[in-house]
Amino acid sequence: MNTSVEMLLAISLTMGIYLAAEKLYVRLKRSALVHPVVISIFSLMGILALFDWDYARYQQDTYLISFLLGPATVALAIPLYEQMSLIKQMALPLMVACLVGAVVAAGSAALLSAVWTGDEIISLSMISKSVTTPIGMDISRVVGGSPSLAAGIIMFAGMLGSLFVPYATKRLGVKNDAIHGFAVGVTAHGFGTAQAFERSVQAGAFAGLAMSLTGIISAFLLPVMPLADWVVQLTR
Amino acid sequence: MLCAGFSWVVSVAGIFVLILFWLGGSALVEFLNWPIPGSVMGLMGLWVALVINGGVPEWLKKPSSLLIRNMTLLFVPAGVGLINHWDRLTEHGLAMVVIITASTLLTVVLMILIFKLFRVKL
Numbered sequence: 154m155n156t157s158v159e160m161l162l163a164i165s166l167t168m169g170i171y172l173a174a175e176k177l178y179v180r181l182k183r184s185a186l187v188h189p190v191v192i193s194i195f196s197l198m199g200i201l202a203l204f205d206w207d208y209a210r211y212q213q214d215t216y217l218i219s220f221l222l223g224p225a226t227v228a229l230a231i232p233l234y235e236q237m238s239l240i241k242q243m244a245l246p247l248m249v250a251c252l253v254g255a256v257v258a259a260g261s262a263a264l265l266s267a268v269w270t271g272d273e274i275i276s277l278s279m280i281s282k283s284v285t286t287p288i289g290m291d292i293s294r295v296v297g298g299s300p301s302l303a304a305g306i307i308m309f310a311g312m313l314g315s316l317f318v319p320y321a322t323k324r325l326g327v328k329n330d331a332i333h334g335f336a337v338g339v340t341a342h343g344f345g346t347a348q349a350f351e352r353s354v355q356a357g358a359f360a361g362l363a364m365s366l367t368g369i370i371s372a373f374l375l376p377v378m379p380l381a382d383w384v385v386q387l388t389r
Numbered sequence: 390m391l392c393a394g395f396s397w398v399v400s401v402a403g404i405f406v407l408i409l410f411w412l413g414g415s416a417l418v419e420f421l422n423w424p425i426p427g428s429v430m431g432l433m434g435l436w437v438a439l440v441i442n443g444g445v446p447e448w449l450k451k452p453s454s455l456l457i458r459n460m461t462l463l464f465v466p467a468g469v470g471l472i473n474h475w476d477r478l479t480e481h482g483l484a485m486v487v488i489i490t491a492s493t494l495l496t497v498v499l500m501i502l503i504f505k506l507f508r509v510k511l
Contacts, residue, residue: 171462190461194468201472208472215466221456222463224407226428227414228453230435231445246507250500257499262492269488270481274474282489283496286464291426301470305478308468309486314493321494325501327511336500340493343461369429376424 163214170196183351185315185344191308226287229365236362239331247335251363254339255370256378258283262310263380267387276384278302280375282310285342288368296381307342314341315348330356338363403452410435 174189174196181187201211212219240247259280266276278298281289286307293303318340322333330353337345338360346364350357414434415427423430439445456463471478478485504511 167465168462171465188461190465190468193462193465194471197465197469198472201469208470211469212466218463219466222460222467223411223428223431224404225456225460225463226426227407227410227431227435228456230410230432230439231450231453232457233432234436234439234445243507243509246504246509249507250503253503254496254500258492258496261495262488265488265492266485270484272477272481275477275481275485279485279488282492287460288426288429290464290467291428295424295426299470299474301467302474302477304464304468305471305474306485306489310489310493313486313490317490317494318497321497322501325498325511327501329510332501332504332509332511336497339500340496369433372426372429 159210160214163211164217166200167193167197167215167218183347185312185348188308188312188344191312194305194308222287222290226291229285229287229368232361233365233369236358236365239358239362247363248366250335251339251366252370252374254336255283255367256374258340258367259371259375260378260380263384264387267384271388273385273388274299274302275306276388277381278306280380280384281371282306283314283340283342283367284371285364285368288372289342292372292375295376297385308344311341311344315344318345319348331359334359335363339367342367400448400452400455403449406449407431407435407453407456410438 171189171193174192177192178187178189200206201208259282262279262282263276266272266279270276277296278293280296280298281292281303284292284307286304289303289307290300293300314337318337319333322336327333327336333352334349334356337349337356342364346357346360349360410431411428412431414429414431418425418427418430501511
């Protein structure tokens, strides 16, 4: 029975810390820097380190939570279906921008990282940097990166994107909330979408659409591109 | 009570359909030997089904929005795996932050240029 108590402890701890982090997030006015995911992950890492709790066991014990990422990813078809009507007004520019955005966001991060850090696993995990986490982790698995590292990189891309993209679009003279939302959605996925909704419903809807499209385009395109091979060559 | 029981059954049906599409997508990519995540293939399958159906049934929408709303909780266990990469993060953390920021800004600038090319109102 010991194993099942450990499993329940792992699941309760994960959910409890997440709920507490969410409370803190609301209290601190929803700053991306104290996002519940960030706080939860770092708190749990601290607990694991403190109690010498092996990550492989924690991972096994919390599999029930991770498993739900599968149906959750499939469920993204619903917002995509509902937001598809937004695209009608300017389908071609949006699709081209999303395609180029997805490829450049992945390629520039992975290649720059290969040259600069020379770390193969980091650079391969950089490929899914701008992809919404559930899809990004799967892409990372397919291209030979680490899903955990990808989750971390995606988290930081979301935070940094929410911080800098609004500044960039402002400097570039973007006043159309649809365009701003789309740019934030492609580069900063869920974090950016949450932030875009605070600007306006239109910005949020376009960000959500951009996030889904980027995820799908990346999943179909990035694994068949020779990006991973280039990264491996550059880091050797 | 009967009502609560009914909605529970309805939610199970929704989760069942999501898992069914996940299964279908995963089986398809494995059969075709495509390097594409099965979950994304399942997403595409469900999207096509919704387009054909012409709407989202309530019994599918409820469990789906529950999962999507709380999606961030679902990848916490994977994120904790960063602990196995701690040395990497301390060694390359600063470079990673700079790379992520530079790559993000480059992407935004290129996308805005594309919108300008298409003469979309900025």
